[in-house]
Amino acid sequence: MKCRPRRTIPATLTALVLLAACVLTAVVAIQLITGQGALVSYHSVADALHSTRWSDTTTLIAGGAFALLGLLLLLAALLPGKPTVLPLTGDLDAGITRRSLLHALQNTASSVDGVSRARLKLGRRRIVARIRTDRTNTAGLADAVSAALDRCLDQLTPLVRPAVKIRLRATRNAP
Numbered sequence: 001m002k003c004r005p006r007r008t009i010p011a012t013l014t015a016l017v018l019l020a021a022c023v024l025t026a027v028v029a030i031q032l033i034t035g036q037g038a039l040v041s042y043h044s045v046a047d048a049l050h051s052t053r054w055s056d057t058t059t060l061i062a063g064g065a066f067a068l069l070g071l072l073l074l075l076a077a078l079l080p081g082k083p084t085v086l087p088l089t090g091d092l093d094a095g096i097t098r099r100s101l102l103h104a105l106q107n108t109a110s111s112v113d114g115v116s117r118a119r120l121k122l123g124r125r126r127i128v129a130r131i132r133t134d135r136t137n138t139a140g141l142a143d144a145v146s147a148a149l150d151r152c153l154d155q156l157t158p159l160v161r162p163a164v165k166i167r168l169r170a171t172r173n174a175p
Contacts, residue, residue: 003085087159
């Protein structure tokens with residue numbers, strides 16, 4: 001189970017552009033049917049397009065821009081994003097959301113004795129824990145946090161186990 005994020009932003013932008021083009025076409029068609037003056041004149045658009053050459057600078061720039069936009073939309077559709085649900089080991093098709101995993105690990109790191117604040121960042125293959133402590137002697141604290149996070153990961157059993165990196169910062173220095 002690797003539920004990938006939906007590509008909502010590119011899909012929404014594409015849908016809005018197509019909707020605007022369809023609405024404009026429908027408005028012009030209705031205006032022509034009812035005999036009103038068209039919002040966009042067909043003859044002016046046709047004359048402008050007939051007078052434009054393929055070698056013109058504006059045509060080349062517009063073509064390049066549309067090709068780049070198409071390539072970006074294609075890459076957004078094909079390249080995988082970060083999975084929203086991470087698979088867990090076991091017989092069942094089980095998973096945990098990235099947010100739930102992050103909260104569980106953050107609560108575990110915060111519960112270690114001597115940790116005043118824990119901020120975790122969950123990447124694709126590793127977890128970076130930024131730990132703050134009020135202790136002046138930080139010996140062994142990074143190992144204790146790492147061990148606690150390892151125990152939590154052992155209980156959750158993600159299919160791909162991320163590496164844990166601890167960054168420890170003491171708010172007070174030793175005298």
